[in-house]
Amino acid sequence: MNIAIVGLGLIGGSLAKAIQRKKTHTVWGCDRSPYAETQALAEGAIDGVIQGDFSKAELTVIAVFPGAAVDFLRENRGAFRPGSTVVDLCGVKRFVCAEAEELLRDTGVTFIGGHPMAGRECFGYENATAELFDGASMILTPTDSTPKDKLEAVSDFFRWVGFGHIQLTTDARHDEIIAYTSQLAHIVSSAYIKSPTAREYMGFSAGSFKDLTRVAKLNEDMWSELFLHNRDYLCNQIGVIIENLEDFRNALEAVDGGALRDMLREGRELKEKFDSEERTRKC
């Protein structure tokens, strides 16, 4: 099949490389950076550059920031082959899916929202690897009107690429959960490292500090855009963790060892429950 990948950064570049491992499909790609296109061509991650006319692609995958994805769809809404499928890989789904559904209506093109649960602290084509998605979860957000056969074909494709699990949900449910499992983690990590005490850091850190601050190393252009498109759910989650932190502070100020122990026990038990569910899921 002919596959077009729009955006050859960390995600699009890794997808191209993952597909090319098996040499089954023909991969076309484009990127606003001529460097990424040249490199991807030279390394064989793409077989050719595609632009303006996507009619040869049975599958088009959009791997750019949310606003750029919608701009791309607006400019190219008539450039896809009727009967083909377009999937986006943006980290927010309500905004992109609503715009995409609207833009691709009556074009004969099936749109399905997607979000690969994989990433790295670095970005750009130069950090793309063929193994990035191996074993990871791929979230897809079909709607009631998504043709069953198209959804199955896309799911099979991502499994073939190397994803370990396909998770179906709605765009709203995706955004609600991702606000917690991913976006809040980046906010908290960034908030954590900005303590004045951090600036006097002296090699006192054990693993816990490294864990809590790892994702503070982020691409602020991408994440600020993702956060803004999901600000309702994200603000809710920030509110919840602030309340939980206030509960801890209140127990400490009241020197209430019993309350403190109970709160910590509850957290430990929840963590153990998730770890055990995670193990079950992987078996």
Next chain:
Amino acid sequence: MNIAIVGLGLIGGSLAKAIQRKKTHTVWGCDRSPYAETQALAEGAIDGVIQGDFSKAELTVIAVFPGAAVDFLRENRGAFRPGSTVVDLCGVKRFVCAEAEELLRDTGVTFIGGHPMAGRECFGYENATAELFDGASMILTPTDSTPKDKLEAVSDFFRWVGFGHIQLTTDARHDEIIAYTSQLAHIVSSAYIKSPTAREYMGFSAGSFKDLTRVAKLNEDMWSELFLHNRDYLCNQIGVIIENLEDFRNALEAVDGGALRDMLREGRELKEKFDSEERTRKC
């Protein structure tokens, strides 16, 4: 030399095992759990059980919870050899060091506070390993009256055990920094996992969720005691991260992309600075 280790849990048991790798010293140990003593004897982690009379030990290392460490010193203040050194390995230093200095005054015993920057999510002798401290930092909190030769001997000993770096500081400075680099991490991790959204968790998590919640799996008896002994510094740190989180929420609610990007950039730059300092320190 004869070394006594009081408490054969994760920390004391690992220390015993680390020392015995080289078969240079004689290690005596005791634990409130007969199982730990029997196991440590059977595995050769200790050469014998010691109790009540510590006069044969040139070095006594206390590896129990802070309150238990002070109780032990109160009950055994006359049981140490004059000229010997006592080191505790508790995670808070002001409380333990103040009590220990007072209790060991005029006994001819040198007390030095210590805190190994190593740990695991599990505890007890059954999880102790000889390699736990290899390459880790050992914090020591000598005072103006600590004899130089005793401090040097203790530093040399911990280097010999396998620690990669000896960090000297005051008990108050230790508590201030540890409130941030370790204790706050455990509070935030526990607060994080207690979102109602966590209970509906569905395999959406990438690495960031795992990082942020790893240390929620903690020993609530130990950590609640450590937190209470350091509640002034810890409450300050909780206040700082709450303020930072509120700044993020305000920027989101105001749909202020510029402010959001600036805050995220600042966090990224701080993280990169720490990572580069960490690398320099290790070179």
